Amino acid sequence: MNYFLFLNHPKGEEVYKVNEENEKAARKYFKTIPVLETEIEIQGKKYKSIIDYEMFDKPSNFDCFNCNINCCADSPSKLSKKTKKFLFDNMDEFEEITSNIEITEEMGYESSDILENLKNEKESREIISEIEEETEMCFYAYKKDNKTTLCSIHSICLGKGMTGKEISDIKPLVCSLWPIEILSEDDNSLLYITLPDDFTNSFTIEDYYQIPCLNEEFVSSALFRRKNPEGFSEEYKPVIETYKDTIINCLGKNVYEKIKEKLKE
Numbered sequence: 127m128n129y130f131l132f133l134n135h136p137k138g139e140e141v142y143k144v145n146e147e148n149e150k151a152a153r154k155y156f157k158t159i160p161v162l163e164t165e166i167e168i169q170g171k172k173y174k175s176i177i178d179y180e181m182f183d184k185p186s187n188f189d190c191f192n193c194n195i196n197c198c199a200d201s202p203s204k205l206s207k208k209t210k211k212f213l214f215d216n217m218d219e220f221e222e223i224t225s226n227i228e229i230t231e232e233m234g235y236e237s238s239d240i241l242e243n244l245k246n247e248k249e250s251r252e253i254i255s256e257i258e259e260e261t262e263m264c265f266y267a268y269k270k271d272n273k274t275t276l277c278s279i280h281s282i283c284l285g286k287g288m289t290g291k292e293i294s295d296i297k298p299l300v301c302s303l304w305p306i307e308i309l310s311e312d313d314n315s316l317l318y319i320t321l322p323d324d325f326t327n328s329f330t331i332e333d334y335y336q337i338p339c340l341n342e343e344f345v346s347s348a349l350f351r352r353k354n355p356e357g358f359s360e361e362y363k364p365v366i367e368t369y370k371d372t373i374i375n376c377l378g379k380n381v382y383e384k385i386k387e388k389l390k391e
């Protein structure tokens with residue numbers, strides 16, 4: 127079993143492979159909960175899936191502009207051809223907001239070295255990793271001000287007036303869907319879709335206890351407020367509402383409607 131959204135992770139199997147204990151827990155979990163079985167379409171490919179639809183009723187609050195949790199700490203995916211082309215087509219803007227080429231030169235490399243890394247990420251991405259370590263941020267992340275971390279790919283898309291669907295097609299899938307969790311059989315013949323939760327599904331790759339957008343209790347904790355003294359301003363609402371567009375754009379309208387219908391039942 128794999129963590130489907132991490133299949134393109136730069137560290138490979140070490141990250142995307144589900145360990146034996148988690149696989150056992152996941153299989154047991156999906157046998158005991160009410161599920162929605164349906165076909166979903168992800169980036170033009172159809173998959174059979176089992177959806178833990180009740181999770182989509184969970185309170186959530188994606189108040190990212192008010193959040194100081196560094197959820198873009200390193201790149202969770204090698205870029206697709208399409209995203210790479212988009213970045214190269216918009217290199218000046220990318221450099222203006224991230225200063226990645228300037229940082230490369232300050233580190234003693236040539237600017238061509240980082241462009242080569244970006245082009246041939248599969249062969250070598252050493253400088254990209256080095257920059258991520260130095261900045262403590264994903265290579266594509268940047269700071270809007272002294273606190274808010276944003277995604278340069280997303281910001282460039284927004285600046286071009288692209289629609290939510292177009293942005294979802296450019297951004298790495300894992301970033302658009304985070305923190306939705308998808309596990310898959312090794313041959314991708316079946317996907318299992320859920321969300322990180324309190325102890326009930328501790329097999330997820332993401333740690334529920336550190337996800338403020340899903341864990342209201344964490345947001346009221348002293349630990350969270352130490353970094354985010356103003357807290358979140360938005361209200362917590364079911365994931366199916368807050369992530370309506372994301373679900374439609376990444377998994378299909380049909381899936382959104384089926385989950386919604388199941389939740390009404």
Ligand code: SF4
Pocket residue numbers: 187188189190191193194195197337338339
């Ligand atoms: S942790 Fe959640 S609320 Fe905070 S920036 Fe990341 S997605 Fe947004």
Ligand code: SF4
Pocket residue numbers: 197198199200201202264265266267268276277278279280298301
């Ligand atoms: S959303 Fe953008 S900045 Fe954040 S991890 Fe993904 S690619 Fe990196």
